[in-house]
Amino acid sequence: MDIHEILTLLPHRYPFLLIDRVIEIDMGKSLVAIKNVTMNETFFTGHFPNRPVMPGVLILEAMAQAGGVLAYKSTGSTPDETLYYFAGIDNARFRRVVEPGDQLRLEVSVMRSKRDVWKLEGSAYVGDELACSAEFMSARIQRG
Numbered sequence: 001m002d003i004h005e006i007l008t009l010l011p012h013r014y015p016f017l018l019i020d021r022v023i024e025i026d027m028g029k030s031l032v033a034i035k036n037v038t039m040n041e042t043f044f045t046g047h048f049p050n051r052p053v054m055p056g057v058l059i060l061e062a063m064a065q066a067g068g069v070l071a072y073k074s075t076g077s078t079p080d081e082t083l084y085y086f087a088g089i090d091n092a093r094f095r096r097v098v099e100p101g102d103q104l105r106l107e108v109s110v111m112r113s114k115r116d117v118w119k120l121e122g123s124a125y126v127g128d129e130l131a132c133s134a135e136f137m138s139a140r141i142q143r144g
Contacts, residue, residue: 001025001069003030009063009072011079012101016041018062019106022069028105030109031070035062054098060089060130063122066106067138071118077140084138087117102126 001022006117010017024032037054045053068084075082098104117139124132 005033006069008078009069011083013105014063015024016061017065018058019065019069022066025070025073028070028074028110028113029071030107032064032105033066033068033069033108035104036108037098037100037102037104038089041100044100052100052114054102056092056094056132059094059098059124060092060122060134061086061109062104062137063117063120063132063134064136067108067118067120067122068099069112070110070120071138072113072137075140079143081143083143084143085141086136088137089141090135092137094132096126096129096131098124098126098131105135 002022006019018035019033020036021034023034043055047053047055049050064086071084105125108120111119112122119137123130
């Protein structure tokens with residue numbers, strides 16, 4: 001899935017869209033996405049100016065966006081009719097810093113989904129190194 005399709009599935013836009021490509025999807029079960037981390041990211045001007053590091057909360061947000069793509073694709077819905085809000089996070093762990101030039105591989109899988117609430121587990125890798133892992137929840141809200 002390229003950026004053009006991702007833009008139809010997520011309400012996020014620059015500078016907050018944190019997924020560049022989806023490389024694998026198993027509907028209703030799992031998704032693997034890519035985030036290319038570049039020095040041009042707006043957050044690097046202040047975090048940290050002499051040692052640019054991607055903020056951990058944005059790594060978590062990238063995983064949540066990957067989960068959002070999985071939810072939209074799996075349910076056949078769009079942001080025009082439905083929004084998935086980040087509803088909770090548990091067991092977040094950071095193992096490695098993420099710097100300009102890194103490529104994040106975001107792996108998310110559904111632990112369970114019931115009605116309008118999805119619980120997912122996610123991991124973010126740089127190469128074979130685990131950078132971050134967490135469990136998170138999203139809640140679906142109908143627009144209207």
